[in-house]
Amino acid sequence: MKPDDFLAVRFEGHRPHLKAVAYRMLGSLAEAEDAVQEAWLRLARSDAGDIDNLGGWLTTVVGRVCLDMLRARKGRREEPLEARLPDPVVSREDAADPEQQALLADSVGLALLVVLESLTPAERLAFVLHDMFGLPFEQIAPIVDRTPSAAKKLASRARQRVRGSAPSPDPDLTAQRRVVDAFLAAARGGDFDALLAILDPDVVLRADGGMLTNGMKIIRSAAAVAGQAATFQRMATTAATHPALINGLPGLVNTIDGQPISVMSFTVADGRIAAIDILSDPDRLAYLDLT
Template identity: 55%
Template sequence: MDDQARLAEHFDRTRGHLRAVAVRMLGSADEADDAVQETWLRACRAGSGSVRNPTAWLTTITGRVCLDMLRSRSRRREDFADPADLDMPAPHEESADPADEVVLADSVGLALLVVLDTLGPAERAAFVLHDLFAVPFDEIAVIVDRSPAAAKKLASRARRRVRGTAGVPSSGLAGQRAVVDAFLAASRAGDLDGLLAVLAPDVVRRADPFALRGQPTAPAQVRGARAVAEETRANARRARFARTALVDGAVGAVVAPRGRLLFVLAIAVTGDRITSIDVIGDPARLKRVRLGLADVP
């Protein structure tokens, strides 16, 4: 068997791993497929005759390809997702690919993709490769064109941003998380009684004009548990894309079809009830929100 045939065989065996790396680095299944294809082309041009660890070598190439794509994306900076995305089928309905299910439908996966999108390209690469795939820092250093020590600092800085900074003690955060989880579960199920159980009687829902696009008759403010619950139940299709996240230090939620940020819900919790929900859709405001994971993977 010649070198090219051996390379093709090994590439086929590691394709799933390379795609998983690319999906997490890019946050897009389609772009990940493009990155894996480019990895194959670059590997063919370079040749693998003297490579001792083909998996590590291919992972390095994939990392470089993804980093180039992230840098290109940051230069042209794409707009936030459009509310029309909410009419897409849920991920489990549109694809049977297990990798898509894990990354795009899993609750931590969606929130993670949103938070990763707040990182710079080199930070994102260092965090994903080291923390999610255990790639050594000396290999990451080659990808990001830094020293191993600098690569370690990139990952450490990214890790702090991914975790976020809670504004309350961990016990208080756990209480907030339980209430927000219950609210989201009831929202997805269209459970009016479940919503009323977690909404304070005088709860207020506020939304900026961007968050109300596609809903011309929706008011900017809704007050009272029943009114908020009924409106929330009517928007169940949005809830299926909502996941808990740290929002400016408190537990809130992000609405992110396929991991693309659409809205942020800043949720105030007092005791075991939600007292206010601010729906933020304005891109300028979204950029100022500090996001983090409610649970760090």
């Protein structure tokens, strides 16, 4: 095997981990692919023989690339990232390929990714690399041009934001699915009271229809979300609903005549639905693997 071929094989062994890091950093599957590809290009241009820990080196490179991409977003003064749902990772409940399993590790739900996108780029990197992947602050510090102590403070600030804003899903997927099934039954019946009973009082619904709806709509509180009963009923009775895992959590893929019209993710906490995230942007649905 040629040296370049051997290096490519070694890189492919790290690809699932690198894409998982990039996805948590960027919330975009396409941009995560771009970040991983850039890491490969940098590796191919380097003297790989001088790299003692290839996995650590690649993780650091992907972290730097993602940090630059996040800072570029801020520099372009794009609309607030909260106005756009992150890309969902959709899989069947009974199967997931190794790359999806890596992406879904720790059940990084859409509700958590929305909170991550509200952090500064440096806070997000410190939190993702340390809290989600266990990198020491000594390794994170050079990426964000901080001391290890300052990098630790970045992660601490991010952790406080996450704990205060992102609900923690219940650990039992089967119990979560029962709650989602109860939601679907109440939706089909247009039953306001039944919907109200399974919603957390502080539930947040985010619906991203892309250009069709001028971005993401946000509805807060159980009464306001249950007030969408007619909309839920129309969806549940006109579309075919398919159970799926959305970022490792129970959700639904809704189709009409076999074509996906929306992906719904539910965060169930303490037996009630704490967050509902709906992606119905046709351009972004077309990009997802929903077979």
